[in-house]
Structures are given as structure tokens and as C-alpha cells.
Amino acid sequence: MENRTRELFSLPIPFIRTPGKQRNGGNGQNKTTKAMWGNVDSFIHAAAEWVLECIVRYDGGKSFDGGFQREIKNNISKIIWADSRGFSSTINRFPALCVPRKHNLPKSECPSYEPYLATPTAQPQTTLLASVLKVDVALRLSGGCDAGRIGKEGGFCRFKEEYNRARYPELFTPVRRVSVILPMLTCGRDETMIVPRKSNQDSVRPKARRNSYVLPTYPLPPLQDTLDTYLNCLKHLVTEDQYKTTKAIVENFAACGGIGELLQEHLAKRKENKVNWVYDWWLDNMYLCNPLALPVNSSPGMVFPRQNFQDEGDQLRFSARLICGILDYKVVLDARALPVDFARGQLTGRALCMEQYYRLFSSYRLPGQQKDTLVTQKSNVMPEVEHVIVACRNQFFVLEVVINFRRLNETDLFTQLRKIVKMAENEEERSPPIGLLTSDDRPKWAEARTVVVRDSTNRDSLDAIERCIFLLCLDEPSDVEQTDLNMALQIMHGAGWHKNGANRWYDKTMQFIVGKDGLCGLVYEHSPAEGIAVVQCVEHLLCYIKETSRKLVRADSHCELPSPRRLRWKCDPEIHRYLTSAAGKLQRLIENTDLNIYRLKGLGKDFIKRQKMSPDAFIQVGLQLSFYRCHGRLVHTYESASVRCFQDGRVDNIRSATKEALDFAKAMIDRRASITDSKKMELLWAAINAQINYTVRAITGMAIDNHLLGLREMAKELQMDLPKLFTEKTYLMSNNFILSTSQVPTTMDGFLFYGPVVPDGYGVAYNPHLDHIIFCISSFNNCKKTSSTMFAKAVEKSFKEMKDLCVKCNTKAKQCFLGNGTHNVQNGRRSHQ
Ligand code: COA
Numbered sequence: 001m002e003n004r005t006r007e008l009f010s011l012p013i014p015f016i017r018t019p020g021k022q023r024n025g026g027n028g029q030n031k032t033t034k035a036m037w038g039n040v041d042s043f044i045h046a047a048a049e050w051v052l053e054c055i056v057r058y059d060g061g062k063s064f065d066g067g068f069q070r071e072i073k074n075n076i077s078k079i080i081w082a083d084s085r086g087f088s089s090t091i092n093r094f095p096a097l098c099v100p101r102k103h104n105l106p107k108s109e110c111p112s113y114e115p116y117l118a119t120p121t122a123q124p125q126t127t128l129l130a131s132v133l134k135v136d137v138a139l140r141l142s143g144g145c146d147a148g149r150i151g152k153e154g155g156f157c158r159f160k161e162e163y164n165r166a167r168y169p170e171l172f173t174p175v176r177r178v179s180v181i182l183p184m185l186t187c188g189r190d191e192t193m194i195v196p197r198k199s200n201q202d203s204v205r206p207k208a209r210r211n212s213y214v215l216p217t218y219p220l221p222p223l224q225d226t227l228d229t230y231l232n233c234l235k236h237l238v239t240e241d242q243y244k245t246t247k248a249i250v251e252n253f254a255a256c257g258g259i260g261e262l263l264q265e266h267l268a269k270r271k272e273n274k275v276n277w278v279y280d281w282w283l284d285n286m287y288l289c290n291p292l293a294l295p296v297n298s299s300p301g302m303v304f305p306r307q308n309f310q311d312e313g314d315q316l317r318f319s320a321r322l323i324c325g326i327l328d329y330k331v332v333l334d335a336r337a338l339p340v341d342f343a344r345g346q347l348t349g350r351a352l353c354m355e356q357y358y359r360l361f362s363s364y365r366l367p368g369q370q371k372d373t374l375v376t377q378k379s380n381v382m383p384e385v386e387h388v389i390v391a392c393r394n395q396f397f398v399l400e401v402v403i404n405f406r407r408l409n410e411t412d413l414f415t416q417l418r419k420i421v422k423m424a425e426n427e428e429e430r431s432p433p434i435g436l437l438t439s440d441d442r443p444k445w446a447e448a449r450t451v452v453v454r455d456s457t458n459r460d461s462l463d464a465i466e467r468c469i470f471l472l473c474l475d476e477p478s479d480v481e482q483t484d485l486n487m488a489l490q491i492m493h494g495a496g497w498h499k500n501g502a503n504r505w506y507d508k509t510m511q512f513i514v515g516k517d518g519l520c521g522l523v524y525e526h527s528p529a530e531g532i533a534v535v536q537c538v539e540h541l542l543c544y545i546k547e548t549s550r551k552l553v554r555a556d557s558h559c560e561l562p563s564p565r566r567l568r569w570k571c572d573p574e575i576h577r578y579l580t581s582a583a584g585k586l587q588r589l590i591e592n593t594d595l596n597i598y599r600l601k602g603l604g605k606d607f608i609k610r611q612k613m614s615p616d617a618f619i620q621v622g623l624q625l626s627f628y629r630c631h632g633r634l635v636h637t638y639e640s641a642s643v644r645c646f647q648d649g650r651v652d653n654i655r656s657a658t659k660e661a662l663d664f665a666k667a668m669i670d671r672r673a674s675i676t677d678s679k680k681m682e683l684l685w686a687a688i689n690a691q692i693n694y695t696v697r698a699i700t701g702m703a704i705d706n707h708l709l710g711l712r713e714m715a716k717e718l719q720m721d722l723p724k725l726f727t728e729k730t731y732l733m734s735n736n737f738i739l740s741t742s743q744v745p746t747t748m749d750g751f752l753f754y755g756p757v758v759p760d761g762y763g764v765a766y767n768p769h770l771d772h773i774i775f776c777i778s779s780f781n782n783c784k785k786t787s788s789t790m791f792a793k794a795v796e797k798s799f800k801e802m803k804d805l806c807v808k809c810n811t812k813a814k815q816c817f818l819g820n821g822t823h824n825v826q827n828g829r830r831s832h833q
Helices: 005-010 040-058 068-085 126-132 223-237 240-256 259-273 279-288 312-334 356-358 408-427 434-439 442-452 457-468 484-493 531-551 573-592 605-610 615-631 660-669 676-699 707-716 729-734 790-809
Strands: 096-100 114-118 137-138 155-156 193-194 300-303 363-367 373-376 387-392 396-402 473-474 510-516 518-524 592-603 637-642 651-654 739-745 752-754 762-768 772-780
Touching: 223 240, 223 259, 223 660, 223 707, 223 729, 240 259, 240 729, 259 707, 279 707, 300 484, 300 531, 312 408, 312 473, 312 510, 312 531, 356 531, 363 457, 363 637, 387 408, 387 457, 396 408, 396 457, 408 473, 434 442, 434 573, 442 457, 442 573, 484 510, 484 518, 484 573, 484 592, 484 752, 518 531, 531 752, 573 592, 592 752, 592 790, 605 615, 615 637, 615 660, 615 676, 615 739, 615 762, 615 790, 637 676, 651 676, 651 707, 660 676, 660 790, 676 790, 752 762, 752 772, 762 790, 772 790
Parallel strands: 137 155, 387 473, 473 510, 637 739, 739 762
Antiparallel strands: 096 137, 114 193, 300 518, 300 752, 363 373, 387 396, 510 518, 592 772, 637 651, 762 772
């Protein structure tokens, strides 16, 4: 046995196996010890770490980057996925993780540097496995009878009993054994499945920490910290008198033995009993209790890269491929086997909560009079019937995607979509544009719904929509030039009820829009997930479409498929009145929407990083300057900060209108000669550092908005009179976000956008690329004070000035970073200790 291989095999694997101690019944194999996995993620993590450890040892101590580790984890997830779908037993093969020998070449010399998932033949003899595949390490996940033996070419170590059926039933989801369910995996022995290339999230370098996937629960900040920060955040945004009043109210609230302490104690108890003490309250407050109509006010839109469709056939082929991609993705979701995301930026390497992804295709927002309900299908098991709803010419059709235990392939889906388009052309069969009801204010739609469900036909139709996986909206051509703006408007609200505005069902989480004219995108109901998860999913799907259109050999349709079902609606005059009212309101909302998509060229992440600054902080300070330029003041600002490093974490708020940002804005706008460029630069650095301090506070769960919300809701729960802190003007104003911002990065040429959250405010989604930044700015036309075009112009001027200032004066760019502690930053970056 080769020395290195012997060494590899003798590695202690304490949590997996006790080599050679016990015998395992008839076949004389080593018995494995029971591993204690907290959950599937921690299993994947431990397995990947073990593989890496083996490789590192085998390779003489050479270490690997985080991307490589992630790819290994990716593969392990896929193996579990395959295994859980009955793949190995179906075709008598087992999946193995193989790390090709070439891993020890420098990356530059090895363009196809990728571990791969292989499907070696049955009877897994180690020697065969190792020599055929020329692997150094193979990891076998499912139980088997073979011993860990050493092949000539490499080693094979068993990783047995890593989970058991009773504890991890989700890994053993019963499935119909239909090979077509796994088109990518049911490949022949000599075919290998190449792991998808690194995505945006994949290029991070996580610090390998055992069990870091068992995420911490959401923390509860100390009361006094939150109250001090609250005062700090508003001092420069309110009058002196107002500040004095608020300070007294806060002090009263915080008094020893007072109401603040009582509420905090109750929150601490709640924290003990919940995975995430704020989640339910946050969800209600942010979405479910908001009565405003979903389009523009709540549901973000995303424009995909424009497609070049020559005819309707192209539109439908793209749609069929998109459905296939989603169904494949859903298999991974159903197995809860998505590779874990890792934080970038300030918390680089921290594992993130994946729950949002699992809600994307299993949720529905039910309208309510007082508050909506987010219905989330919890089961992982594939339901009996799976269908997609296709909207075409304001009609809704049920497209079954599994028929006779067989998942439809692309050709089948294309055929079915063609039938739907034909059926939708039939004017006689047309129902009223019932989807318009979902664009109404929530209580109004809830009221209309009670009328709609009186009829059993309507109930059946509603049920089909509410249970579907997602909506595919086949839109008519928009008949306007396809600028960024026109595409965004069409996605955001369908450009009017007489165009595609009624070809939607806003309650459904994911609505993919594929226009005849090549305009494609998505409008999504926001309550189940943030834009980041949605963008990741969409980018995966678009890659899938690109890859399959290159590779896929089209399969024939095997059998005669039943026609898709048209959903019928019985609409009495009462429902027609609701429809007329909803159509009018949608039209007014559309006319009131002022959107501007501005591509800032010549400045992107690259430049900002070269200044040794955080791109996000730079952009936020730039937005504050832009706002000041337009309105001569700063306002309470919301920036979404992900708290996904905690269980069930969604977001908290980074209050970007800092005192330092105000000082900088004033210095830039006031034309006093006494303020030199170097002084301005100093102020810019101070503003950036203040922004990063707050960012770190927020993403580590220590920001104030969720905490204050918790204190308020706890008072309600205890049926107390609301403390004055939550009823006075300052608090109410501090929650009126005139500037509501969010970073939503994409790797491809798409962009995400949303509307303002208050009548006199702006919504600003920004998407930083290496050499440019896309700003999607929205406001309402009926507000005289705001204008998206004015804001876009201010952005252009402000960012140019900031860039010029940095080029001229940023001497710190040349120095290296120093820092000391979590909340301390220097040169715009938190130090990692
Ligand atoms: N010098 C050089 N580079 C720096 C730097 C500095 N001083 N500070 C940061 N960088 C780098 C980071 O390392 C990171 O590098 P990467 O591109 O290789 O990963 C990059 O610049 C970006 O970091 P930064 O600009 O600081 O931002 P971030 O990625 O940490 O993002 C938030 C900050 C707040 C946007 C992010 O934490 C977050 O919460 N995002 C979620 C927002 C959200 O939910 N949006 C959807 C709402 S629907």
C-alpha cells in the first residue's frame, strides 16, 4: 500500500467510524459508530470537512480554498438528494463523491478543476471505484456491505450510518421510482455530472468551522443599547424640542423597575421558547397586516435578460424549459437539499439560513379583512397532483406536470402550452379577468373573495390556483419600445388591465412572466422571502435554460396527453362590480407610479473596493447625499440588512441617515470655500465608517428596529396600554421610511425593483456590478415633493462628485487596514480577529 494512501485511510474519523474494533454480522465489515448529526446541514458540513481533511493530509498539507469546499458540499447535497429520491436503489447504483486527481495541480493549469458526482457500477469494490474513476477520495453515503479498502489508485473510506431513517425521514422521502424525475442524474456509468459553476454566493471563502450550520437563534439586544441607539439615530433628524421630549419619554421607559424592563423580561422568556422570537411579529408588521394592494406597493419585480423570440414557438419553448428547470429545482427543495449559502462582505463565511428558499414554491398569501395569512405547505413529500397555473389572455389554465406517474418532459410541456394558447384564443369560452381582484387592496379582495367562493365552480378554481407550484404568465406583446423602464413597468403591474394587468394572480409567490416579444421577468409576493433568495433561484433557472438549450436532445412525447384544464368562473353582478372597482384602482396605481431605471456607468464595486471602502456603505452614503441634494434634509431611511445568519432570520433595518452622513452631505452641498477637499474626504470616511458600524450591528442581530417592534408587540400581547414611547410623534415618524433602500445584486444583466413604501417616499433598489451600478428608483406621481427623475439626476451628480473626491484625496486607499473588534472599523472595514 502506498504510504500516502495508508496515511489517508488511517485518519481518525471520530464521529464516523471506529476502525477495526467490532465486526458487523455476516459480511465481516467494520462496524461504524453512530454519528450525532444535529440536522442534515451539519451532516453535510461534517462530511465535507472530513473529505477535505483527507485530501489535505493526502496532499501533504496543502490546503484548499473555500470555493472548493463549497463545491464538495454542493456535491454531497446532490448525493443526498439523489439518494433521497430513491435513485441508488432504483438502478442499483450508488452515488459517490469523487475528487479528481488533478486537484493537486494549480488551478491555472487545470481549467476543469471541479469535483464531480459519479455513478459507478454496482458492487462497489473500492479498487474498482478508485481505479476506474482515478479518484483519491470517495465518499459513500448510503449504507452498504463493502469494507473500506485501499485500491491501487486511491483510498475509499466508508461513511456509513451517517443518518438513520427514524431521525432523518426527509432523506428517505418516498418517491415514485420514475427515472425521469432525475433527468440530470439518471446518466450512464461513464457519464459524470458536472457540478454547476460557482454562483455569486459560491465564490466566498468560508472559514471551516465544525457545526457552523447549526445556526444560532436570533439574539435579543440589551434594552439600554437599543434605547441609546434609538436616540442617537434620530437626534439630528428632529427639532431640538422634539428631541428633548423624546429623550424624557425614553428615560421614563428605561427607568429601573419600569415598563421597559418588564417588557424586556417577557421578551427574554419568549426568546427561550422560540427559534426566532421576532419572526411572527415581523412578518405581520412588514407584510401581512399591510392593507395596501400588492402590485407596486409590495411585490417586487425582476426583469430578466431580454430573450430573442422569433415567434410564439420560441416563447413557448423557453417557457417549457423554464418549467422543467423549476421542477428540477423543486426536487432539490422537496429533499431540503439545497447547498447552504454563505455570507459575503462583512460576515464572510458565515452559513446562512435557507428557509426562505424552501418557501418559494410552496406558499400562498391568502387575503384577510384584518390581516392576510401566509399559507406554507410544510410537507416535503410530493403531493399527489402537481400543477402549474398558466395565465394567458387573462384566463387561467391548469397544467399538470406529472401525468400517469411520469413527469412531463420539455416536449410534452411545449405541446401542452401550445394547447393552452389555442384554448385562450377561443373568445366564446372566455371568463372575466378575475385575476384583477388580486390586485385590489387586501381587505377589499378578502371581501370579494367571500363572494367568489359562494359558488362551487369558483371554489374549485381558486383551490387549483392556491395549491399550484407557481404561475406562468404568457403575456401579449407590450407594443412599446423595450427600454429598461418599459420592461420594468410591464413586469411591475402589467401596464394596465387592458394590456397584461389582469394576466396575473398576485397572491401566488412566484409569477414568471414570458412575453411574446421576448420580455421576461418575475413578479413575486414578498412575504415568504427576500429578493436575494429569489434572485439566486432565478439565476439558477436562467443558467439551466442556457445550458439545456445547448445540450438537451429533445425527447419525443410518449403518449397522448389530456388537454390542460381551463379554470371556470361564475361571476354574478356583484363580482363584476368588484372587478370594475379593482380595474379602476389598478389603473390609478399604474398612472401614479413614477419609476426610473438609471444605469450609473464608470463607477462600480471595483473602484470602490480599490478605495478600500465597502461598496454598500459607499452607495448608501451616496444615496444620502442624493436625497440631501434634492430635498435639503435627511430622512429616516430603511436599508434591508439580512439576518440570515440566525435561524429563520429575515432582515432588520440599517438606519443609514447617520449624523456623519448628514455632515458629509452638508459639506458637499454647501458651497463654502472653507471646507477643503481633504476635509470632505475625512467626512466621507466618517460617514462610511458610521454606516459600516450600523451594518455590522444589524447583520449580527443587534439593530434596534426589530427589538423596538418586539417591545411594542409584547406590550400588546400583555394587553397593556401602549407605552408612550410607541405612540408619540417621533416614534411614528421614525417608522415612516421616506427613503426605503435595498441592495439586490445580480450576476446577469437583470435587475430587481419595487415601489415606495410611503406616499411621499422613494423606493431605491440598487444592483452594484464591477464597473457600473443599476439604480431602480420609484416614487408616486401624485406627491409633489418627489420625482424619480430628479432623484436619478442627483444620484448621477453625487456619485460623480464622490468618485472625483476619492481620486483626488483618498490617501487612505494606499494604506492597509487596521481594526479592533466587532463594532470598530477603520478605513471602512470591520476587522476580523
Ligand atoms: N475594502 C475593500 N473591499 C471591501 C471593503 C473594504 N473596506 N469592505 C467590503 N469590501 C468587499 C467585501 O469583502 C465584499 O467582497 P466580495 O464582493 O468579494 O464578497 C464586497 O466588498 C461587498 O461588501 P459590502 O459592500 O461591505 O457589502 P455586503 O456584501 O456586506 O452587503 C448588506 C451589505 C447590508 C447589503 C448585506 O449584508 C445584506 O444584508 N444584504 C441583504 C440585503 C437584502 O436583503 N436585500 C433584499 C431585500 S428584498
